[in-house]
Amino acid sequence: MLDPVIQTKRLTRYFGQNGVVRDLDLRVPPGQVTALLGLNGAGKTTTIRIIMGLLRPTRGRCEVFGQDSGQLSPDARMRIGYMVEGHFLYPGMRVRDCAKFQRAGYSRWDDAQFDQIVAHFGIAQSTYVAHLSRGQRAGVSLALVLAPDPELLVLDDPALGLDPVSRRALNETLVEFAAGGQRTVLLSSHLLDDVERIADRVMVMIDGRLQVDTTLDDFRSRVSGYVVDSESVDTDRVAAIPGLVEARQLGSRLHLTVADADEETLAAVERLNASSVETIELPFTDSVLAWLSRSREQQSFISRTKTGETA
Amino acid sequence: MRIQVTTGSSIPIYRQVVDQIRHAVASGKLAVGEPLLSVRALATELVLNPNTIAKAYSALVRDGVLESQQGRGYFVAARREIYTRREKQRRLEEVMDPFLAEALTLGFDAEQIMTEVQKRLEKLSPSTD
Numbered sequence: 001m002l003d004p005v006i007q008t009k010r011l012t013r014y015f016g017q018n019g020v021v022r023d024l025d026l027r028v029p030p031g032q033v034t035a036l037l038g039l040n041g042a043g044k045t046t047t048i049r050i051i052m053g054l055l056r057p058t059r060g061r062c063e064v065f066g067q068d069s070g071q072l073s074p075d076a077r078m079r080i081g082y083m084v085e086g087h088f089l090y091p092g093m094r095v096r097d098c099a100k101f102q103r104a105g106y107s108r109w110d111d112a113q114f115d116q117i118v119a120h121f122g123i124a125q126s127t128y129v130a131h132l133s134r135g136q137r138a139g140v141s142l143a144l145v146l147a148p149d150p151e152l153l154v155l156d157d158p159a160l161g162l163d164p165v166s167r168r169a170l171n172e173t174l175v176e177f178a179a180g181g182q183r184t185v186l187l188s189s190h191l192l193d194d195v196e197r198i199a200d201r202v203m204v205m206i207d208g209r210l211q212v213d214t215t216l217d218d219f220r221s222r223v224s225g226y227v228v229d230s231e232s233v234d235t236d237r238v239a240a241i242p243g244l245v246e247a248r249q250l251g252s253r254l255h256l257t258v259a260d261a262d263e264e265t266l267a268a269v270e271r272l273n274a275s276s277v278e279t280i281e282l283p284f285t286d287s288v289l290a291w292l293s294r295s296r297e298q299q300s301f302i303s304r305t306k307t308g309e310t311a
Numbered sequence: 312m313r314i315q316v317t318t319g320s321s322i323p324i325y326r327q328v329v330d331q332i333r334h335a336v337a338s339g340k341l342a343v344g345e346p347l348l349s350v351r352a353l354a355t356e357l358v359l360n361p362n363t364i365a366k367a368y369s370a371l372v373r374d375g376v377l378e379s380q381q382g383r384g385y386f387v388a389a390r391r392e393i394y395t396r397r398e399k400q401r402r403l404e405e406v407m408d409p410f411l412a413e414a415l416t417l418g419f420d421a422e423q424i425m426t427e428v429q430k431r432l433e434k435l436s437p438s439t440d
Contacts, residue, residue, distance in 0.1 A: 175358055194318075284319070
């Protein structure tokens, strides 16, 4: 197996008493697009900031290109493109000034690449940043990050607040960037549809811990769904199903989402004595949602939300 | 042909691509020997991870729908007998059983089912030219 581009070992970060990232062991393999998913506050941005060497871990290690991320050489930094959350640019600059300003920090800079991405987002080079829309700011940020032709691209929620057209332009640019299979992308996102389109791998963080780190296909195949007629079902028995991720009441039926289902899982589902049990294939988005909802309901492991009562 | 992909579906994206190309070949929309877009070009067009397209193409090559020519890309393959007759029969039954079960549950009788199948077949069969 190829050396990972990013690797953490028991990475932990506290802010005061608050463990935001806890015992994280993650590997980002080269040449792939990895999506980091999690609810707000799950620790995604903190993890990314440690990877970029902007925060020191409280404990544990984080390596990028095999170097300690806190002490990356300028040469290694040059190989990383990093886009912070919020697409920050100086409002008083014109788009072309942003490029001039940024390129001063790099030994490699591809003007054609910058111009092409900016054009792809439909932006004129003479526009002041203050007059750009959110989506256009994202486009300029992306162009600035890609012009030095990085090997590793780290994007913190790049699609946040983008209109559909800019989102599409962002996805197109990312697909194009990753197409050769030589370059690595790590991005955090809440947009599961986009992740399904462009990612090879998915990581799910819940309360600072890594719960899932695998390929999209594997993730799909490891999550299975059952629909059981629930009038007769005993809640304790539901809670006892091995690998249960989520149980949701929809009308008179109970939808169960289970990770790594095996014979014991099936046996446990059958022990519910429901009048009917149906196996369903879950969309990727539903599988992720099931994982994320679970973390929202720490007190009651099983949600018995009735249809229509959910917000 | 135009491939359309839906996210959030219970059918994985690569299988949607496989199904649509298979359908286009079966219905004659894609003729034998016709070239397909390169993995990269189709990935760009559909805004999909290129590995997803590569996976779809290699599944189609494995099933004998496409062939890959070194350095030239992917083409619609001449129909070959890659399965034994028994295997073909098994595969047909595999897709037929759920179809029949659904049709019968919906209350169609045998004759109606035959008529519907006939209609679909006529629609599918490539225009003879």
